[in-house]
Amino acid sequence: MELMSNLADGFVVALTWQNLALALMGCFLGTIMGALPGLGPSNGVAILIPLAFTLGLGATPSLILLTSVYYGAMYGGRISSILLNIPGDEPAMMTCLDGYPMAQQGRAGEALALSGIASFVGAFFATCGLVLLAPQLVKVALLFGPAEYFALFALAFATLGGISATNQAKSAFAAALGLGLAMIGVDTQTGVPRFTFGEVHLYDGIDFLVAIVGLFALSEVFIFLEHRGTDRDISNKPRMEIGRIIPSWALIRSCIPTMGRTTVLGFIAGVLPGAGASLGSFISYSMEKRLVDKDGTFGKGDPRGVAAPETGNNAAAGGALVPMLALGVPGSGTTAVLLAVLLSLNITPGPLLFTQNPDVVWGLIAALFIGNFMLLAMNIPMVGLFTRVLLVPPRILMPVVAMISFVGIYGISGSSFDLMVMVGFGVMGWILRKLDVPLVPVILGTLLGNEMEVNFRRAVNIADGDYSVLVSSPLTILLWTIAVIGFVLPILVGGLIRRRMRMARDAEGGLSD
Template sequence: METLGFLIDGFAVALAPENLIFGLLGAILGTLIGALPGLGPANGVAILIPLAFTLGLRPETALIMLTAVYAGAMYGGRISSILLNIPGDEPAMMTCLDGYPMARNGKAAEALAISAIASFVGSLIATIGLILLAPILADFALTFGPAEYFALFLLAFATLGGITGKNPIKTVVAASLGLMIATMGIDNTGVQRYTFGVLELYEGVDFIIAIVGLFAISELLTFIENRAGKGHETIKVNKLSLKWSDIRAVLPSSIRGGILGFIAGVLPGAGASLGSFIGYTMEKKVIGSKGSFGEGDPRGVAAPEAGNNGASSGALVPMLTLGVPGSGTTAVLLALLISLNVTPGPLMFTQNADIVWGVIAALLIGNFLLLILNIPLVGIFVKLLSVPPMYLLPIVTMIAFVGIYSISNTTFDLYFMTAFGVAGYILRKLEIPLVPIILGLLLGPEMEKNLRHALDISDGDWTILWNSGLAIGLWIFAAVGLILPYIVGPVLRRRMRAANIESAGSD
């Protein structure tokens, strides 16, 4: 009953006119960003963070808008997958397998509608799971001491391989870079570290500047390099002729995919890619020879879409309850919270209950808004794919620069952001993932603070770090999390590539 009361209070926050308007704006912008191949939700949220500061939004309004951008981008990623056979981001890759054949068979509108309905079902299941699980996990996290929190942060770094899916050595290098950047400034003993006499570095590196530079600016540079010029020619979208029987046929697939996706999202480091993959492969096994997977089976569209949207909402559970992001996009949202002086973690459910439950209620409302938007307005979103990037990029760049300047009113931050952007572009060329850098930058200060606190309590005795059953359990999970992604990850990627090759061969 207590949870229900908090949720009702959350609806009061989410239904405030300002929050409702910006939630709707975020859903529309997120869908547009998700439709553009390659941008993805993490870059979309990073690009629009400065807009929240430029408009002077309250913390709950800013978080509602950018969470809606996140959800909208997950919806929008299916558009280019179905019409271009180019996934908007990695989790949308599995949608190509049956979505594009459906479009080739003259059923593009049906494929887009089914994917929107499946996305709605997956997100709805995950949001209900978030409502039920998050308070329990937050209460459990209140038993954590500094040693347990240090082990938890270590677990977050250990599972980075699952989030990035990259070379383990490069992931470690990236995380180390993030931790090094996090130590810049004056520490709590008054010692200057890596400031190089630059006054602006005394307070450390601003999360938002680093994130907008590494994600947004570097993505713009990559976008210019790879896709500057003409837009994409898409398959013509036919008139929608979806029947209730068609929807009923894919509902079980959507429900199964949503549940599996939520579980994958809650697990540290698993992510939406795993959610979409297990949703598709499980559905293929359940249906068996009765299906026509790879040839345009609607259930092959519904299952991965429900899976990746379920995982995206599930990834909010560890971020809100433990302060540990479960995906690249939730790492960006975590930075937003910290920049707004809101401390994510178990105490957030008591100290900032209006923000937490307002966001959860907004997710429920946003799912219905996205469903309403994505079926009748899909033609407008599709037309965006044919717009040359040369018209879109200046607008995105302007938002980033104006937003950053509005935060501190200093040109140093603009130069700093540009430097991060160039560095991010170079790191992308070297195939070094950016998410571990951001995670190191975000969690580094808290990790150091808890380590210092634990050693102060134990008078310098390092054994305090593994002196409780909970801490030992977290260390074990960290060890498993460090090894498992590099065993399962290559197998997962090989199977995803094999599935794509098989689908391409059947075309």
């Protein structure tokens, strides 16, 4: 019953006018950002962190705002998948497969409404799962010492690329790059400057917000500049008629078993390290296709093919919050950005968060529940409004995104130097993306680098300089084993899974790419 009282306390925190307004605003902005191609959940949250920060919002309100954006973006990603056959963000890729054919048959409204309901089911039950699972994980995490934490961080990096990673060497390089960037500045333990080249601006280290906004938001602007006027330009796609927006009860009922199964599957994919929402929606779709696609209607506008990936990806989004809150180790790109939110608010996630700042945790969880209902309410009747947002051409949108990024970073530090570093990160992000080097490990490296080193040094220092302490306890051995398997497995089977994902897309996606 402790759980219930905690949750009730959380609702007390979340149900203030300010927090409700922030949740509403977050859901609205998030849905828009998810819907716009090129502005995924990571970008959206990244741009808004410095703003929430400079507006002087407290920890809980900022967190409520930004996680609402996160959930909202997960809802919103489907809109452009269905209407334009362009995923608004990566996890919404699978929704194109059946969503767009439905729209072509004039059933766009139904597809949008159904996917809204599916998103709600996935996100709602995943949040329930978060409530149940996170406190259990905290109990395990309390057994962790510095050596275990070091191993855990290593595990996070090793599995971040996910099972479908293209090139593990590139993930490793990206992680090393991020960790290296984190080393810049004064060493926290001995007070000596490192890698500063005598530049005073670098003594505090590189602000990870500068890195995140540069790598995600500005590099996106460069991508748009690169693709302007080519066939990947979205401004010349045909308009879609929305049609009726209330799906019939029979339609919803036919999808209930699908939604039930994929919620569980998506949630598990979200909790596990290295899977995340994209994989959550992919395996949900594939499993449903195998189970219920008797007449071969999947890929031709089957409603269940819309419900499955949407439930899966939203359930995974909720599941991904479990390791982030309970262990302080994010399993996906967007949760890495949410970790940046916590760190910039001086909150250290992990087991202690639940005992020291219960108001933050439970307030956040309550806000997620409330946000879910808001999103459902917003997404069914107001879906027409969001589709209109898609008509804003990127040539107007992208400069606005760039300028707001500058405003946010300048608001924090007021220094031109940080802005120039951010532009540098933008260019670097573009080059790394061209070379297929994942950006998320870079971010995670800059975020966790110092913490990882502190744990490394603390563990060895406690053992009086004996490095074997890093692999001495059974728990560290277990964590290292998972890390190694997680790193090696994609090399062995990654190619296969990638081929399947591509085949599914080529065979049924058709138009885009």
